[in-house]
Amino acid sequence: MDRSLRTRLDARFGAQLTGPIRQRHDETEIRLGAGDLIEVMTVLHDDPDWEFVVLADLAGVDTGEQMQVVYHLWSARTPDWLRVVADGLPREDPRIPSLTGLWPGAEWMERETYDMFGIIFEGNRDLRRIYMPPDYTSFPLRKDFYLPDDAARSPGGGVRHVERSHVPVQATERVVRRTVKA
Amino acid sequence: MTEQSNHRPHLSSDDPRIMLDGEIGQFENVPPYPPRTEREAEFYTLADGEMFLNMGPQHPSTHGVLRVVLKINGEQVVDLDPVLGYLHRGVEKLCENSDYHHIISQVDPLEYVSSLFMEWAPVMAFEKLLDVQVPRRAEYIRVLTGELLRVSSHALYQGWMALDLGGLAPILYSFIERDEIVEMLAAITGQRMLFNYFRIGGVNGDLNHEFMSRLGDWMSRALKMHETNIALLNENEIFVRRMRGIGKVDKDTALRMAVTGPNLRAAGVPFDVRRAHPYSVYPELEFDIPVRGANGGGDSLDRYLLRLDEVRESIRIIDQCLHNMPDGPVMARLPRLLRPRPGRAWAAVEAPRGLYGTYAISDGTDQPFRMKIHDPSFVNMQLVGMLMKGNLIADTMAVMASIDPVMGGIDK
Numbered sequence: 001m002d003r004s005l006r007t008r009l010d011a012r013f014g015a016q017l018t019g020p021i022r023q024r025h026d027e028t029e030i031r032l033g034a035g036d037l038i039e040v041m042t043v044l045h046d047d048p049d050w051e052f053v054v055l056a057d058l059a060g061v062d063t064g065e066q067m068q069v070v071y072h073l074w075s076a077r078t079p080d081w082l083r084v085v086a087d088g089l090p091r092e093d094p095r096i097p098s099l100t101g102l103w104p105g106a107e108w109m110e111r112e113t114y115d116m117f118g119i120i121f122e123g124n125r126d127l128r129r130i131y132m133p134p135d136y137t138s139f140p141l142r143k144d145f146y147l148p149d150d151a152a153r154s155p156g157g158g159v160r161h162v163e164r165s166h167v168p169v170q171a172t173e174r175v176v177r178r179t180v181k182a
Numbered sequence: 183m184t185e186q187s188n189h190r191p192h193l194s195s196d197d198p199r200i201m202l203d204g205e206i207g208q209f210e211n212v213p214p215y216p217p218r219t220e221r222e223a224e225f226y227t228l229a230d231g232e233m234f235l236n237m238g239p240q241h242p243s244t245h246g247v248l249r250v251v252l253k254i255n256g257e258q259v260v261d262l263d264p265v266l267g268y269l270h271r272g273v274e275k276l277c278e279n280s281d282y283h284h285i286i287s288q289v290d291p292l293e294y295v296s297s298l299f300m301e302w303a304p305v306m307a308f309e310k311l312l313d314v315q316v317p318r319r320a321e322y323i324r325v326l327t328g329e330l331l332r333v334s335s336h337a338l339y340q341g342w343m344a345l346d347l348g349g350l351a352p353i354l355y356s357f358i359e360r361d362e363i364v365e366m367l368a369a370i371t372g373q374r375m376l377f378n379y380f381r382i383g384g385v386n387g388d389l390n391h392e393f394m395s396r397l398g399d400w401m402s403r404a405l406k407m408h409e410t411n412i413a414l415l416n417e418n419e420i421f422v423r424r425m426r427g428i429g430k431v432d433k434d435t436a437l438r439m440a441v442t443g444p445n446l447r448a449a450g451v452p453f454d455v456r457r458a459h460p461y462s463v464y465p466e467l468e469f470d471i472p473v474r475g476a477n478g479g480g481d482s483l484d485r486y487l488l489r490l491d492e493v494r495e496s497i498r499i500i501d502q503c504l505h506n507m508p509d510g511p512v513m514a515r516l517p518r519l520l521r522p523r524p525g526r527a528w529a530a531v532e533a534p535r536g537l538y539g540t541y542a543i544s545d546g547t548d549q550p551f552r553m554k555i556h557d558p559s560f561v562n563m564q565l566v567g568m569l570m571k572g573n574l575i576a577d578t579m580a581v582m583a584s585i586d587p588v589m590g591g592i593d594k
Contacts, residue, residue, distance in 0.1 A: 024310075024525070024527075025310050025527065026459070027526075027527070027528055029526070053437050054437065054440075054442070054453060054537075055440045056442075056530060056537055056539055056556065057528070057530075057539050057541060057554065057556040059541050059552075059554035059556075060554075061543065061552050061554075062552075063551075070541060070554075072528050072530075072539065072541065072556075074453075074458065074459065076458070079459070081459065081528055081530075083526075083528060102438070103438050103439070103440050104438055104439055105438060105439035105440030105441065105561055105564055106440060107564065108560065108561065108563070108564050109440070109560075109561070112560075116274075125219060125220045125221045126219050126220070126221035126222065127219055128218045128219050128222060129267075130266050130267065131266060131267040131270040131593065131594070132267060132270070133267070134218070140272060140275055141274060141275055141278075145275075178545060178547075178551060179545075180524065180543060180545040180551045180552075181524065182524075182526060182543050182545075182551070182552075
């Protein structure tokens with residue numbers, strides 16, 4: 001854990017953060033709203049004090065109550081991974097600015113996140129499905145999308161009844177069975 | 183049914199004219215839907231003299247099932263659009279619906295030529311969630327087997343590279359080396375390809391006599407074999423001239439394209455997770471991070487040569503692991519049913535193709551709430567679109583092979 005990173009982040013971005021800075025193992029986590037994302041990321045990437053030049057990952061998360069986009073960054077100036085969580089995106093219409101201006105390589109990662117969660121990255125000029133076919137209409141990694149053979153949460157938990165015919169969840173019925181405080 | 187027969191009432195299904203005036207085989211209909219994005223509209227608009235060429239999905243050199251739509255002008259590639267998803271299995275969703283131990287076998291087939299690394303990052307993330315201390319012997323065994331697999335993966339890369347450029351012999355030599363290594367690993371893991379060997383808190387089974395004798399045998403001539411493989415290719419003029427100067431990418435572009443691994447180091451950035459963010463027992467081991475691209479960026483040849491340098495470093499690491507291997511258990515004591523406290527963890531390892539990471543969220547049950555897998559080939563693949571513009575069709579394969587994508591990982 002890099003305590004000085006926490007102090008520096010707090011001093012520089014304190015006003016923009018929407019939650020406390022958390023540190024565990026070798027990770028430091030900050031949270032912010034979608035509106036501040038580009039401003040904070042530009043400083044983290046361009047400013048010689050931070051130099052987070054490596055975008056290690058871009059992940060979408062559906063907590064069951066809201067959508068998040070999670071970025072992992074690396075810099076030679078700290079021994080920690082920096083996790084930037086852009087949270088509070090509404091599940092009905094999640095929108096967030098695109099990072100392709102800073103890292104053009106984020107394009108496919110954003111396409112993947114769009115494909116899996118339906119999060120719209122505003123400014124990404126090629127935001128179409130990347131894995132699923134173009135006429136596909138669902139977002140498979142959302143928590144109201146169940147696997148056809150998902151018996152894990154059923155009364156027979158842990159046993160997959162592959163022989164039993166399965167009644168798929170109706171598209172009109174949007175039920176989230178698992179949520180998390182993340 | 184009726185619609186179809188109304189559409190072309192005078193043609194039977196085996197009438198040869200159906201291929202001439204039907205919709206099949208006409209490039210005006212690619213894609214058969216209105217463009218969804220700005221970029222797609224731009225790509226599917228043809229200028230004078232341009233045409234589309236479909237490569238794949240079953241092209242033998244696409245290293246899996248990849249389709250690339252090339253926009254060509256004569257023999258020159260103007261633009262290209264990779265189409266992914268032919269191998270998509272929804273591994274992340276499967277992982278979110280299986281328990282923590284089960285995930286190890288779910289992620290194995292992602293990058294099937296280096297599957298131990300695919301297990302390593304999730305296992306490390308789960309250990310962070312559970313706050314488990316892995317025994318030192320287990321960490322050494324992980325490094326030892328991992329580096330062996332890196333050698334095998336890079337050996338295969340060398341063969342593939344030559345195969346894509348039309349050389350048939352080197353792949354045979356690569357497979358000799360790979361076969362020795364997978365047989366060795368089969369002695370401790372029981373599998374030749376999808377090892378399912380790492381466990382949360384250690385590894386499944388200690389080193390055994392067969393593994394050690396095979397490894398000793400291999401180590402005595404590993405470097406010599408490596409030199410032989412190099413001699414087979416590196417001074418081949420055709421090979422070198424088709425690679426040098428093709429697909430050049432500079433430092434800054436490589437970083438901004440979020441490229442990692444050998445492709446980034448070949449462009450001149452010394453970023454290797456083993457040193458940049460040390461994990462396991464790598465801080466105790468002595469090895470160098472080879473970097474190339476001194477003359478303003480890395481071309482295909484740099485990317486190829488850099489992997490050969492890495493093989494030497496890996497052999498050095500294996501040697502040190504064998505000398506420093508401590509005694510002790512290979513598994514931490516853990517309950518059989520794992521229920522980590524709610525929390526989040528990110529772990530990344532340096533796989534043969536770059537940074538391979540896992541972001542896991544636990545909600546306190548025996549299954550992860552969310553598991554994101556970051557595969558290096560997926561990101562590196564974007565380079566192909568960038569580097570190909572202006573090159574010849576035949577060079578597409580040279581550039582793509584030098585970037586070393588594995589479609590199992592790209593499509594997840």
